């Protein structure tokens with residue numbers, strides 16, 4: 210989702226032009242589905258989020274003011290839909306600003322250099338499954354920031370707009386998410402290294 | 407990994423790997439990494455971690471039946487490309 214994507218006519222979208230809306234769906238549906246799947250780890254829930262995101266977008270487009278980009282706006286709707294699903298399972302889930310400094314220690318625990326593993330090992334089916342599993346171990350408020358910034362490639366600013374968080378909070382959570390995933394991957398790939406030794 | 411320098415490197419880690427740090431701070435970090443193997447490994451493996459997630463996600467698209475049901479739900483069947 211960046212500037213090279215086709216530009217959309219806001220006037221046509223606001224007026225309910227179906228062809229233009231279809232183009233919007235075509236352009237962003239894969240990203241929205243991917244976000245929902247990584248956030249919820251359930252294909253059924255991800256599909257619900259995908260459908261509801263575009264249904265809500267369709268309803269809200271006539272009043273869309275264009276203060277953020279269309280993609281950031283769609284992500285914001287999708288994040289809220291995903292959060293509603295999570296809260297049905299655990300009502301206490303929230304990603305609003307809170308005290309991020311408390312608790313979690315971010316000191317790295319593993320110092321194994323696994324970068325030298327061959328690409329086919331790093332990207333094997335088993336490794337890919339582990340990558341999915343590792344991201345599920347992050348608390349939701351860190352997971353969503355990592356997905357938007359590092360997987361979908363939004364800027365810090367776009368991520369903060371999509372999540373309604375300060376840029377400072379986004380940066381703090383991003384660093385925690387990155388370091389936690391690095392530790393999890395280091396433990397996993399470290400074992401692969403030992404198997405080879 | 408408890409030295410002051412390692413901690414301050416950790417704090418600037420995101421900005422360092424994104425290349426948005428001031429040049430002078432970059433140089434300090436690189437000077438530290440030259441003598442601290444642990445921090446070198448953390449930086450390299452962190453870069454790799456982000457790369458792996460980005461690379462494995464880029465080619466993930468939704469299954470054809472999910473796409474089909476989405477277009478049906480939105481009444482956009484006629485725009486569904488094969």
Ligand SMILES: [Zn+2]
Nearest residue numbers: 411412442445
């Ligand atoms: Zn160090």
